[in-house]
Amino acid sequence: MARRQVQEINAGSMADIAFLLLIFFLVTTTMESDKGILRILPPMEEKKTDVEINQQNLLKVNINYKNDIRVSGISRTIDITELRSIAKRFILGENVRVDDPAIGGADMVPLEQAKVPYTWRYLPADFTITADHIIQLKNDRGTSYEKYLQVQNELTAAYREIRDDFCLKYIPDADTYDEVMDLNVRDEIEKEIYPRKISESDPVNNAQQ
């Protein structure tokens, strides 16, 4: 009986096939990562409720259709690079309205122990925050989205830097907010001590689109 020798398959082209597949996946791959600035929209209100806000607690940031940034109480236009420090100083209760000094800085309110049971032990008893401050962001229908996002970015950065400074000063073993391990403390800083208070009103339509 003649036995046929089974021939070995030539594996030389294996590399070529693999290369082909590799190139296919290289091309189709999208290392798409979803990153962005997170925001929570306010719920729709059934009826308009007018809340009285004291002048000194309100910082109006307005971006017009020419993409000029204006801040209430400062009569010149603001450069995007200045906005972060203005917002920071406002949140910390300084008076930033250089052209309208009569208004004064935002009200400083003592922090209640009941609201921050976990962070309280690190803080001095007379710690005050600007609990009622609001940054009101206004834009025009013709404002460019890029500028709007830059402003949002700077305001977010202002809060982030304030939280970082706070953690560096008061929270042991944490130089920045991200390094705070205790989830309760994180939560309190984010929601009670320095919550983001950016309010947006529906845009006005100032002609030029």
Add this chain to the structure above:
Amino acid sequence: MSKFRKGEKKEVGAISTASLPDIVFMLLFFFMVTTVMREVDVQVENTLPEATEITKLEDKALVSYIYIGRRRGASENELPKIQLNDAFASVEQIKSYVTGKVALIPEVDKKKMTVSLKIDKSTKMGIVSEVKIKLREAKAFKISYAAFETSEIE
């Protein structure tokens, strides 16, 4: 007579390429595993703006996308369009789109749904505000303004 003989030519052996397929396969598997096929064909101009204060969205299953921008290859004067899934849509369709997406998410995670707004940076705020109002009506409050991460904005 020196110990080291000079002048004698040494043959350099050919490098074995037998392990080449293995290396290529390894790369191949890496890309096969990491690859995410794009589900939608983006039909609008979509150059995202840059930002520094960026948060990563963790769970892709909980993210729905809204693309806004000018039609690909359209002239500068054309108004931006909204793209949901694979088709252009009007602002009015956003509510049903979001409701449809929420329905796909398991009950426990419904509140975690995030709408990622992928908006071209040349867009004007008018259309963006309209979309935001519709999202509020649809009770999709968590949004993310998609942006590229940079270390410094010039």
